[in-house]
Amino acid sequence: VLFFFFHSMTMNKSTVDSFLLLGFSDFPGLEGLFFSAFLTIYLLILIENILIIIVTLVDRALSNPMYFFLRSLSCVEICYTSVIIPIMLENLLSDDKTMSFISCAFQMTMFLITGAAECFLLAVMAYDRYAAICQPLHYMVIMNREACFGLVAASWLAGIPVQLSQTVLVFTSHFCDSNEINHFFCDIPALLNLVCGDTSLNEQIALVEVVVLALIPFSLIFLSYLCIGNTILKIPSVEGKRKAFSTCSSHLMVVVVFYGSGMSVYLTPNSNHSLDTNKFLSLFYTILPALLNPLIYSLRNKEIQGGLKKCASSFFSLNK
Template identity: 55%
Template sequence: MKNSKETFGRNSTTITRLILLGFSDIPSLQHLYFSVFLVTYIVTLPGNFLIIVLTLADPALHTPMYFFLRNLSFLGMCYTSVNVPKMLWNLFSGDKTISFIGCAVQTYFTFFLGGSECFLLASMAYDRYAAICKPLHYPMVMNRKVSTGLAAGSWLSSFLVSFGLTSMVFTLPFCRSHKINHFFCDIPPLLKLACGDTSHNQMAVFMAALLFVTFPFVLTLMSYVSIISTILRMPSGAGRRKSFSTCSSHLMVVTLFFGSACIMYLKPNSSYSPDTDKFLSLSYTVITPLLNPIIYSLRNKVVKGAFCRMVGRRRFC
């Protein structure tokens, strides 16, 4: 990566810091935003940590499904920690600056973790497909080696691509402004600050989104088409309800995460709207990590049973 100091405008002014405008368009609501996001962050971290502890401690949860859920919870803790603490500090202190290097690091991990979550959700969909559509072959299809390989592939899939995209963006000359109309450093709003022709950069982002958003989403969609088709052919109503309950939680998370990510990164550049992008970004960087443990625990009797066994209060659960 080139030197982080860029020339701004025609003057020889050197930029070493950027400004995250965040939600400063409504100053009177800054304290409300801070309170809401603080509570969200405080709930997200222990909620996901509890899922990790439960899936490690209880033998009943030592299955591929909960192995993937453990990975998803850890990823959610990392994802929300990349952006929310800085956003909280900006809201609390009023200091909205971020160093050029800090912005680059934030951009890298946002894309890296987001891409990893896309493939992890697709892996979880494949696990549900194997369990429901191929139940007799499930232990062989989703053995430890396969599930570990899918999880590792999810984490490693976007490692190098994220570095390349981040380097590509932060070696551009930023000559329009040093104010980012967003609450964290993301590639689309950063490209708006670059001078010169950024069409190649925008195409690279679009192609990366096709690989890390559209491709896993299509795989997930194909898995659920087969899953729903198999469930509808089951003769027993109780069997249909039980089968659907095992994947309904994952389907809710997939819809929220992929829906917002597809709109965010695959929409035409001409339809760029800072306010819309902020809302969409909140859904997959803040809301999804918050909802993961809630959805998977409230709608999952096995997880609730593991929690009851851990706290030793089975009769109250």
């Protein structure tokens, strides 16, 4: 399917054969500093998320559905950032900042698909917490193995039709003479600035994207936490309320980081900031969630902390 879409774009593309990713070229004296900072951040993202994956696989105490979804979230975030950061690092070191037509289309497609997968996966994790707190006696029946795998697969697949449609529509548009993208990756707003003619259809599909891939998952998260909050309020003991809330507080913080960083860009009127400002704001929703989410779960979840200690002690005992 991806081959068919990309082939159709090469057959219908305009005279633009490649794009020039300007990235942070406006700050030539700081490109080395940017490279060191983003390389360090990328390595931290990989290490943190790989550790979450290993710990939740190895420690049998972390074999329940919540940690299966957390492991899946770490996989999504590794893919999400790996679509963007390595190319950004290469551009910071290289004088040749060109990116082929197909590479740009592929990057945007994978960025949109992984971003949509994270939106739906966060909704699935909220439903998991709802089932655990509001339906504790039926939790393992509701969140059985088949259901967990099905929900993760659905999270990946749900956004593909809309995202592919948006990609094809953008890359079959007629681009003007300029091929300079004032961004560090192939993002929709930056590319639409290069399109000659009416982009209203792109904007309509973007609205559908927001509703389907952001508003619906966020609404499901909101409804889940309304039910969770109602259930927690009915718990008679303060200690019981604290334990119930602690099981979902990490996820709630992750949702705030992810949606808060995204809304800082997409819900801010374009007239309020320049393209350069938008470029820096984009760092928040492309990098910040993947960097902070493992830390949030590691610092606030005692079971994850215990799993990390077990893995560390096993590693050091093997190397003695």
